[in-house]
Amino acid sequence: MPNTAAKPIYFDSACAEAFATRIMDMVDQGAAAVMISVGHRLGLFTTLAEQAPATSAEIAARAGLAERYVREWLAAMVSAEIVRYEPGNRTYWLPAEHAAALTPGGAMGNLAVYGQHVALLGEVQERLLSLFREGGGTSYADYPCFHQIMAEDSGQSVISQLFEHVLPLVPGIDRRLAAGIDVLDAGCGRGAALIAMAERYPASRFTGYDLGADAIEFAQGIAAERGLGNIRFELRDLTGFADRACFDFITTFDAVHDQKDPADFIRSLHGALRPGGVYLMQDIGGSAHLEKNSDFPMATMLYAVSCAHCTPISIGQGGAGLGTMWGWETAERMLQDAGFRDIAMHRLPHDPMNVWFVSEKTS
Template structure:
């Protein structure tokens, strides 16, 4: 046994364990608004306690732990902690990537560990709706900034003729819409568009309806509790699916329902995690992130539904292309991509 390799592996373990334990502190920072408060300016723990109204001793440990992880800056001469411009953007800016929300998802899904462990033995599924609410709220909060940055400026223009069609006033079906952020983004960007969002999770749809009302868009954005195989309506100019097809027990039936629902010249905007068809090419930090989420969220949900599929979050383009072709579509192309997502344009 090579002791240097043992030490190298132990170093990796310490980094992983530290990051795992730190997830709770990041979520505390989000829930209590600590990142936003620290973005106001440098502070010692005593000053930060006055600023936030939280207990100095807890804040001291929190600040030091955040600095040890590189999430907070520290000035030894003054004893003050602060956020750099980049840290503030990622952790505290409402228009930033909202990274703490990702930790909220992680902690939420890990609450299901006993059930997922048992599912390994039995092969039974564990539905999305059975998870803690932090999973649903965290997903909406984390994914929304990415969609806001990419959907209207980049993804829609990458589709043939879709921007012009929506500008003129098209009909959109947003499947697996969750709390409705993607639906509202489309309606806000295109004032003549009507959007019909759907999701099988009733609690998410209730929150989506509330968000639509608060945004003053209930006249153009509607939501229904329905699966991707049973959503209502036909003649849609655009059908969208954001990071959800791979979660479904029967994605083929969903694809066939999309084919029925599209107008003859309609487009299906399919957004999926970015993954290679070659398994070992996914052995990287992003792949590890997706495989972990898929173990707790995607595959268990698919196995909880009829259909027999469990594509998982790293299915790859070849699996998607094969499924789309089997559903009867004739055109399928990669229209855009980010380090985390691939955008497919699908047509009849």
Template sequence: MNVIDTPSLDLERAEAFADRVGGMFDAGAAATMISIGHRLGLFDGMAGAAPATSTEIAASTGLAERYVREWLAAMTTAGILRYEPETRRFHLPPEHAACLTREAALGNLAVYAQHVSLLGRMEERTLHCLKTGEGTGYGDYPCFHQIMAEDSGQTVTAGLFEHILPLVAGLEARLEAGIDVLDAGCGRGLALMAMARRYPKSRFTGYDLCADAIAHAAETARAQGLSNITFETRDLTGYCEPGRWDFVTSFDAVHDQKDPEGLISGLCRSLRPGGSYLMQDIGGSAHLENNLDFPFATLLYAVSLVHCTPVSIGQGGAGLGTMWGWETAEAMLRGAGFKTVERHVLAHDPMNVWFVSRV
């Protein structure tokens, strides 16, 4: 019997790694607390305010003081809040508020902390999927559309007119004159409604598989008095309406589909001559080794395991996942029959890729 020598344990390296793993647990707990602080408006209430006691903070936010006190302690030990022991007051420094509030100068990173909480809430279902190979449905995920709407508000709607639509040459003039626009996989339709407000002569339609998201979008559009926009619950599997649209968008929606390649091909055929398709998706590579330094790579792969992959499989799809890769997306666009395909990465948003494809 051959015996393979086991190399001796490098105790120093092992202990350093154990410390790193312990830090991950602390960071995960902090992320969940950030999600709670965001959802309850605690960061917003503390931003710009003078240092305050737990009693004062609870009173100003309408929350229970005993629980607020524990949350404040967690955020203090995480280094997010500052604490004055002499007065027992807590403070959110402006440099920290700059990425943790709804008016954040650097964008509200607290929005993404909600994904961490959602991962935990979906653990049992994910265990089941790993054991059985089954998929999930959008209805399995609590608050999913609310989280994605907040995300879209930052990554899409906020920069829509300054950074995103200008990627399509000549589009603004066409929208002002009046064209037909589709958002395929529109969710709650924030970007589409922003365009409908700005370009009243154009006609806008949003399709999405999820009836609750469509109902929310339609209600919001009615409340805003938008008469040039419609929303429809629609499964886009096998979708094609030849020559129906002048401009089509998809914002972080294609990789979740049952058949992304078929959808892209159908959207290409649904454009009129001279039409354009603007597609946003996660800008990671299809190759793991290229993503080791990609922003939020671990979170994105985790979201892929818990949401994007099983949602696709649940529809009978291949489960390409969140990190299907810009290379895969570009190949599908070129194979769909578009005359030109351009890939863009915006300087302020290294996490996403934007494709402009023309027929």
């Protein structure tokens, strides 16, 4: 039925001009995000942070890169007001306050990691266009370097904080792990969290399952390299996961919303726990209600990643495509429906983007 609503007579040209300027700024910032990804992948921010003001030739030589490309990248970073430039002697430098947010171990966290998501969106655009037109979904193989990006992200939000902030959310878990229990990381990716725990708690037994063959191969290689005999990784589709009462502690790190059937997945994890076992779940901490996410950190990027990755990954498995921003309310309800009780929800100061649930199986 045609839209018969009357169009406004007055056109606010100032509003239109301001909006056009905003769109131009968005496109400009998107380009900067891709260049941030390039700088991160090539180690250029670290190179800049470790030296005094230098010419493009000096920076390129230290980084082992081609000077002409480095110079053009530097121009983009200067235009984005990320790198400083002195035209008199043509030198560039990265202020310490900027390095704190763009280098590994930076005081503000390495936000350059997230620039890679913007670059990845561009890489998969053609595939995404076909999904809009034809429907269907994707597989992890459709996303170059996805597990590498997620491993870097996890390294900041999980691994670096695992023993100081994350595991202490579970009362008594340090003592239990030290004594020796059975642990599963479902959707383990490259297995960094599980490997860190296996090294720290040699009396416990650790299992990691993931659908990504490249991630499991990587995890197996690291575990073998470090001589860890108390850990195993297995390529496994967790749809219909049916292990029964064989684990004391189960973790999932940013893995539930990508599943074919998240509710069934959580029920399966409940069944896989022994009585008294604990489930620790990390996932995106936004709301299930769009209108409540206007101030959520990087909400636009998260919805975009959901559109291009998390939703089609679920649909590609035959799922409904719950999406990245499925919401903490949905997660809490699914935990309750699965039979978990005494569900505690936490947010950590170092990690404003995620929510952490601790749930116990009482019977």
